[in-house]
Amino acid sequence: MVDSSRAEPVDLTDVSIDDQFWNGWIETNRETTLEYQYEQLESSGCLENFRRAASGDSGGFEGMWFADSDAYKWLEAASYVLADGDVDSDAGLDESRRNELEKRVDDIIDLVASAQEDDGYLNTYFALEEPEKRWTNLNMMHELYCAGHLIEAAVSHYRATSDSRLLDVATRFADHIGARVDDEIDGAPGHQEIELALVKLARVTDEQRYVELARTFVDRRGRNDRFEREFERVESIAGYDPDDGGIATDARGAFYEDGEYDGSYAQAHEPLPEQETVEGHAVRAMYFFAGVADVAAETGDRELLERLEKLWENMTSKRMYVTGGIGSSEHGERFTDDYDLPNETAYAETCAAIGSVFWNQRLFELTGNARYADLIERTLYNGVLSGVSVDGTEFFYDNRLESRGDHHRRGWFDCACCPPNVTRLLASLERYLYARGPESLYVNQYVGSTISTAVAGTAVELEQTTTYPWSEDVTIDVRTEDPATFSLELRVPSWCTEAVIRVNGDEVRAGENDTSGEAEYVTIEREWDEDRIEVTFAQSIVPVRMHPAVGENCGRVALTRGPLVYCLESADNDRPLRQYSLDLEGEQRTRKDDELADDLENAALSNPVVIDCDAIAPSLESWESDDEGGATESSGTDRPPLYQPDDRVSTKSETVTAVPYFLWDNRDPGEMAVWIRSA
Amino acid sequence: MVDSSRAEPVDLTDVSIDDQFWNGWIETNRETTLEYQYEQLESSGCLENFRRAASGDSGGFEGMWFADSDAYKWLEAASYVLADGDVDSDAGLDESRRNELEKRVDDIIDLVASAQEDDGYLNTYFALEEPEKRWTNLNMMHELYCAGHLIEAAVSHYRATSDSRLLDVATRFADHIGARVDDEIDGAPGHQEIELALVKLARVTDEQRYVELARTFVDRRGRNDRFEREFERVESIAGYDPDDGGIATDARGAFYEDGEYDGSYAQAHEPLPEQETVEGHAVRAMYFFAGVADVAAETGDRELLERLEKLWENMTSKRMYVTGGIGSSEHGERFTDDYDLPNETAYAETCAAIGSVFWNQRLFELTGNARYADLIERTLYNGVLSGVSVDGTEFFYDNRLESRGDHHRRGWFDCACCPPNVTRLLASLERYLYARGPESLYVNQYVGSTISTAVAGTAVELEQTTTYPWSEDVTIDVRTEDPATFSLELRVPSWCTEAVIRVNGDEVRAGENDTSGEAEYVTIEREWDEDRIEVTFAQSIVPVRMHPAVGENCGRVALTRGPLVYCLESADNDRPLRQYSLDLEGEQRTRKDDELADDLENAALSNPVVIDCDAIAPSLESWESDDEGGATESSGTDRPPLYQPDDRVSTKSETVTAVPYFLWDNRDPGEMAVWIRSA
Structure with a gap:
């Protein structure tokens, strides 16, 4: 990481959640949803695709052509669960379940590894259906998207277990891609995802070339890219069906406007530095911007960051639901126009809200600006959490803001992107609560939890106790190994008009919030030893x-x-x-x-x-x-x-x-x- | 007519309109719209279809398969214009225009007559395209619908001119139909229209058999009718296209609900006496109910009348826009459910509003109830008049109650039912202003006009002067040949909460309208000679x-x-x-x-x-x-x-x-x- 970032994320394993509000969600996610989704991976044919690809079968691929990503997202979520070492805490995983889950994860990793081809390529749709058409349809066939989810799963699994088997698979595939990026893969991915994944891979492997590869994909987009040319040779690319055009031509509806090619669906209408508004498929946009933020963090590119902030301002001031949901239109699952935010037909895809959390976390890390952590809060409690039923087995794909009674969660979807996305986010919630600055510790989300980390050269433990968001009081106990001077940065939420903060009983902040609707950090800089912070965010x-x-x-x-x-x-x-x-x-x-x-x-x-x-x-x-x-x-x-x-x-x-x-x-x-x- | 009716219509020629509000509409309708629509009949191929059918050509039919009805509705409208004998009044037709119009009408009648086949059958679509498939698809091919419009045109032309050429054509066709009604035509028409036309024909020819034929069509509907059976043999009926099913299968969307046949689209879901709610295609429903009212008037069938009143109550209390527009859904151009009256997607077809005027006029005649004349007023000034631009050359088919700015009148339509329907209504507005009871004269609409008629055995002239609806005052001068005692029935509109009525300066009615939202007649019974009635309907x-x-x-x-x-x-x-x-x-x-x-x-x-x-x-x-x-x-x-x-x-x-x-x-x-x- 170059010094362009103001804060860095904390390790998942450094944080342990024990929270009246979240324990139930996390436990349901781990015990019910993760299990339920594993069954779906089996019953939908997703794992069978890997088995058949591994055994050299051909034909008979089941599910959406990018179904591999469902397995990868599940592996990522399961890895987060395994990373949660606190088997003793109320919110933790018990020993036998842990062993069972480890075994299951290992089995799937074996399966994935066995489906990888000799040259490092890995995609069961292509292996079974169109082996000769690899990399011919970057636009819609999502090989790079699936590769990205493989990489994310691999990084998570490696960080959770130090076992590098899946990471090796991912690295081989990444290198396969890297070797072809100026040749067969002379375009950008139709659905972004690999950009942010490659930066994760770079960070875990310390290999700068993956950042370069991510940057290549970022830079290509909107610059005479391959999408339009692929449509011109549609009969010769993957996904084409001579009977009805198939996947290859289905995308025309999203990419053509009045008969003219329009790349905005995939944020490819112009190069990112020229984009003024958030456009196109909302999930693609969020994954893209998250990847761009990662590239900006790694390269110190201020221009990219400033562009992202401009786009964020367009989104949040003109194209976002009050829940944090984004993407107004079911057609193209996309952003539309400024102020076009219908209630009954709101799309607000669960994945898009999750993507927004990813992007905002990165913007926060780059800028230290409270508004990004603040939007994570809004999105998490509203636009994301609505995506899953309280029993953990039904899901909203689109999150309407009004319903006449005919819109309901469903057990699964043909395009099952959202359920495992919720699962991996809930399983990694620890990531979003705190962050470390050079001489500071940020408290971004108010969730009962303990963090053990190092700040300013000393070991610090910080314990939050709260029944937030139902009540307005938060107690934070700070314990340092040795007395040390650093700043605690407490986010005062944008909705809070009266924040009272006491340290060891002394008021350090009282009364009306002068930010008038913008979130801010209250900085408490002092020598910390064993201290208690009491916060009241008046909730009217x-x-x-x-x-x-x-x-x-x-x-x-x-x-x-x-x-x-x-x-x-x-x-x-x-x-x-x-x-x-x-x-x-x-x-x-x-x-x-x-x-x-x-x-x-x-x-x-x-x-x-x-x-x-x-x-x-x-x-x-x-x-x-x-x-x-x-x-x-x-x-x-x-x-x-x-x-x-x-x-x-x-x-x-x-x-x-x-x-x-x-x-x-x-x-x-x-x-x-x-x-x-x-x- | 049997005594079941309380009032009878007045002859068009007995009434002359000279009104500040309506003169302009009527003149535009006559001078611009009628001319404009004639050009459309020519440019759309409608008249060419008749020419080609007359010359024995085959193939090449142009326009919708029921386009003949456009010509008939134009003929009907033109006949009303010709019937308006007051060439000297401001609103009248000048001599040279009249001669020109007569010539054009005669030419079209010649054309229609020459297209009639030897056995009396007349339909240019069938003559040109599917001569061997007559009467095989009553459901969608509209042969009986076109026949009905031919009859209406013929009756109007005969009443206007005493020339029986078109009436002879219509009579021959009606008799052709009558001879086959128990055989090839063993069903009811998919689109009603012929029922009311046959009663008109019965009245002008004094032939009861046409009433019987109308009654047959009324009675058959909803009783194991042919519609469903036609769908079962769809490949052998008219309108079927082996490539895409054509007209014959297009109707499935309207007639099938979740794969099950449902006759409600054509009011054929159950026999009329069992129907509780107005259902299906709104224009069909209105034409049907108007025809049923005619049959009830001719046969004295109280059960039919009571059923119609029940259906009217359902429509007006649960399924009608405030403009008098009806039919909420573009899909099927139909009634939907009680209280389902969306604004932006309101269909409220112009033809349906016109059909409602037809039906309400008949209900008024049958019952003498002011509520029907009152609804004509509401519908005429709002739901009908919106159907045509003030310049007379652009038309709304569907009359939305709210628009974001993208809904506009158009010059013509592939399915051009609405424009000539407006034209024939505006050209016959005289019909709706007055009616005669046994010893009474009804004043139903407040329009500057003169009526010369006979009441209670004496000649009566009644002259209305008003700038209604812009102002609230109406003056009515009554002159009788000899002093005579009869009632004048003045409709007090439902919207009027304060009606003041004076006869020769003496108040006969003052103050608050006690009908509380229902229209009523104020009866002024006296010996009339030369008297002035002054009416003020307070317009707040x-x-x-x-x-x-x-x-x-x-x-x-x-x-x-x-x-x-x-x-x-x-x-x-x-x-x-x-x-x-x-x-x-x-x-x-x-x-x-x-x-x-x-x-x-x-x-x-x-x-x-x-x-x-x-x-x-x-x-x-x-x-x-x-x-x-x-x-x-x-x-x-x-x-x-x-x-x-x-x-x-x-x-x-x-x-x-x-x-x-x-x-x-x-x-x-x-x-x-x-x-x-x-x-």
Whole structure:
């Protein structure tokens, strides 16, 4: 790493989470979801593809052509679980499960290794279906994408176990690619992923050539790249089906606009340094920008970093849902236009939110700017967590902000990118809580946890205790091996208007947050020894409004409290949701809802806080057929009025209950709305 | 006609319109639209189809397979124009234009007659394309539909001119059909139309057998009819194309629901007497119900009438737009579910609104109930009139209630049903103003006009003078040949809460309308000689609310004044329309907008009244990047906030201008909204 970075990540193994909110999620992820997804890898044919490729079979590939990546993401997640050494903590893995998981991981690694070809190439779709067409369709066939996930899995497994078998496989494949990058692979990957993976590989192997390879892919994009030329010779490239065009031509819808080629779907419409707005497929964009950030970190390229910050500003000020979700359109799973953020058709793919976490973590490390860690918080608690059911076995691919009751999580998807992505993020949550500066330690996320690390030349242990995000208090105990002077950088969240911070009982910060809506770090520089920091981030219920350019949400508010976005669900509210209008002049009250937690049977929700809010709604009596406006004498039948003058109808007071957005669709199916009319 | 009817229509020729509002529309319709549509008949190939069929050609049919009906509807409209004998009145036809039009009508009649086959059959699609497949696809091929329009044209032409040539053609075709109705034509028509046409034919020829034939078609529908069986033998019926199934299979989407046959698209899901809700293709439904009303009138069938009233109640209380438009869904151009009335995707086909006028006129005649004439008023001024541009050359097929700016009238359509339908309605508007009871005369619509008719055995002339709907005053001068006692029945509109009626200066009715939202007749029974009635229907601006079951319009109002529904358009309002919220506690003011009339260059709009309304809108200053909520110091760039706490943003007062809905999309393209948020 060159000095361009302001902070560096901490090792997963240095952090141990023990948190009232997260323990349940992490345990469900590890015990249920990881297991459930392994079964899916088997039943979907993903592992069978590796077996058959290894045995030299041909034909019969099952699943999406990039299904190898499902196995790699699973391996990555499992490796994070194995890295979690704290078998004794409540949130840890017990010994027998650990042995079982190790065995399973080893078996899959054997399988992957045995499917690798002699020249280092590894992709079961090509091995089984089109061995002669390797590297002919960089655009859609995702060989480099799968390679990237292989590398990520390998790096994680090596870091978790020091066993280099999978890393060797990945390195051989990376070198295979590197040897062809000016020849057969004279383009950029259609779906980014390998860029960030190569930088991880460079860091673990200390081989600069992988950074160079990543930089090559970054630089090529948008510069007369191969995508358009591949479409011109579509009949001779991989994925082409003479009957219906197949995968090779299916992409036309995403890459052509009014018959003209348009590379924006893959961020290839122009070179990155010229891009002003976040465009195209949102997951590709996030993985790309994360990879670019890695390249910027490794090369010290300020221009790349400044461009990323500009793009981040476009995204967060004009193209992002209040949940942190991104990508407005199902068509192309993509960013669209500034302020085009529809609720009911929001795409906001779970993978894109996760990609945003990856990108933001890197931007934070590069800049030390609290706004990036702050957006991770928003995205994690809302746009990511909504992607998985509380029982860990159902998943949202697209995270709508409003539903008439017909949108539900599903057990699996043909394109199963999202479930294992959630799993690898939850299994590596430790990564995002803290970071180390040269003479400082950043506290980015408020999660009950302990970190043991070295700062300013001394061993430091820092223990957070909190019931965040349900409550506003966080206690941080600092213990150093020897008294040492360094800064603790505490993120004050953007939503917090009143932050009180005490060290050993002395107030170091009180009252109104002067950042007015921007997150910031409060720096506490002192000699640390054995000290207690007490933090209170006042959590009031904040109705939030959206920029008026988003016409659909004019006159509506979203209820938030702390980092959580809330929503209305039919399960808690009797009327069709659109009948309610929040009475912001009235009362909004928080309430601990233990019944809700019981209903959901998830320990993570031991103490969920719901919001009861005064509202008004039409008086339905005004609309009955037997009042004077309705019945028609001549026919003697009831005819309720469909239209009435405003002065003939009335409203009544109601109370609505809002629950955290991430919890929606975990009970009886029904309507949901984040943005609610307000009186 | 049996005594089941309470009122009978007046002859077109007995009424002469001279009205500030309607003169312009009628003149544009006659001078521009009729001419324009004739050119379309020629350029679309419609008349050429007749020429080629007459000359015995085969193949090469142009346009939709039911394009013959375009010619027939044009003939019907032209006949109404010819029937308007008042060549001297402002609204009348001048002599040379009349001669020209007569000649053109005669030529087309010659053409139609020459295309009739020896056995009386007449359909140019079948003559040219599939002569051997007559009557094999009643479902979709519209032979009976075209026959119905031929009959309507023929009856109109005969009534206008006493020339029976076209009537003879129609009669021969009707008899051809009658002779085969138990044999080849052992089903009901897929698209209703012939039912009402046959009753017209019965009335003009005094031949009861045409009523019987109409009744047969009415009774067959929904009773094991042929539609489903035709789909089973789809490869052998007309319209089938071996390559892609063609017309014959295209209908599957409309007639099949989840793979199961469902006749509701053509109101054939069950026999009419069992139907509880208005279902299916809205134009078919309206033409059907109009035909059923005719059969009920001719046969005295009370059960049919009661069923129609029940269906009317379902439609008007649960399935009708505030404009009188009907049919919510573009898919199938159909009714959907109760309270499913979306704004932006409203279909509300112009033809369906016109069909509703036809049906309501018949229900009024059968019952003497003011609610039907009242709905004609609402539909005419809003849902129908919006269908044509003020210059008479562009048409809406679907009449949205909200537009982001991308929905516009067009010059013609492949399926050109709507334009000539508007034309024949406007050319026969005289029909809908008055009606005669046994000892009474109904005044249904307030339009400047004169009627000369006989009531209670004496000649009566009644002259209306008004600038309705812009103003609230109507003067009616009654002159009888001899003093005579009868009732004048004046419709008090449903929207009128204060109606004052004076006869020769004496108040016969004053103050609040006790019908509370239902239209009613005020009966003035006296000896009439030479008398003046002065009517004032107080026209206030009334914000209307919609039933809360229509979730989309909760919290919104539509502005109305008198019979007119208003809307906001971008042409009059600077902001994106969804930023406005009407301040109903504030002021709403009417304003005569002569500039608007000048802009639109249509005499009909000499005196248009627009509404200025207090509104509130977000203060855009709250959302600029240089206020304290926005800029980010670290990067030095502007980043306007996308989300802000409610208490950090403010609103400001604005004035919005609303124009009559029928006028929308006649100026610069832009947004439009009928339903507007209200504070």
